[in-house]
Amino acid sequence: MIFTVQIKVMPLKDLLDPQGKAVMGGLQNLGLNNVSDVRIGKHIDLQIEAADKEAAKSAGEEAAKKLLANPVMEVFEVTIL
Amino acid sequence: MIFTVQIKVMPLKDLLDPQGKAVMGGLQNLGLNNVSDVRIGKHIDLQIEAADKEAAKSAGEEAAKKLLANPVMEVFEVTIL
Numbered sequence: 001m002i003f004t005v006q007i008k009v010m011p012l013k014d015l016l017d018p019q020g021k022a023v024m025g026g027l028q029n030l031g032l033n034n035v036s037d038v039r040i041g042k043h044i045d046l047q048i049e050a051a052d053k054e055a056a057k058s059a060g061e062e063a064a065k066k067l068l069a070n071p072v073m074e075v076f077e078v079t080i081l
Numbered sequence: 082m083i084f085t086v087q088i089k090v091m092p093l094k095d096l097l098d099p100q101g102k103a104v105m106g107g108l109q110n111l112g113l114n115n116v117s118d119v120r121i122g123k124h125i126d127l128q129i130e131a132a133d134k135e136a137a138k139s140a141g142e143e144a145a146k147k148l149l150a151n152p153v154m155e156v157f158e159v160t161i162l
Contacts, residue, residue, distance in 0.1 A: 037128035047118035
């Protein structure tokens with residue numbers, strides 16, 4: 001069975017996010033002054049063939065650990081649809 | 082009140098996603114052969130000051146339309162936490 005696995009990779013809370021800071025400046029220049037913080041990360045959708053949800057989730061976690069997220073700077077979250 | 086607004090920006094389904102293709106190749110080289118498709122987009126977390134959920138959501142949609150997503154190539158989805 002094929003599962004859709006979503007992986008969200010975000011910069012760690014303690015680290016600066018210069019891309020987010022730049023976007024916040026841009027939004028304020030566009031008149032959206034009620035935005036107080038912006039963090040930007042990656043969203044990855046995988047189609048994974050697996051026997052069940054658990055197996056799909058562990059394959060997604062393996063993918064995130066091995067390739068998609070850098071544990072020094074990023075934290076990831078895996079969800080199955 | 083401050084709301085956390087999540088915006089997911091993904092490449093349109095009909096368009097090629099070369100970054101996703103490259104990641105799929107990388108995963109297969111690492112031995113994850115059960116991955117059949119990868120799409121990569123952005124995930125943006127905003128802190129928005131608004132009167133209620135509806136107002137926060139429409140501010141998030143405005144931000145996505147004006148700055149965060151390119152409607153020619155991307156589709157976005159706004160959720161409030």
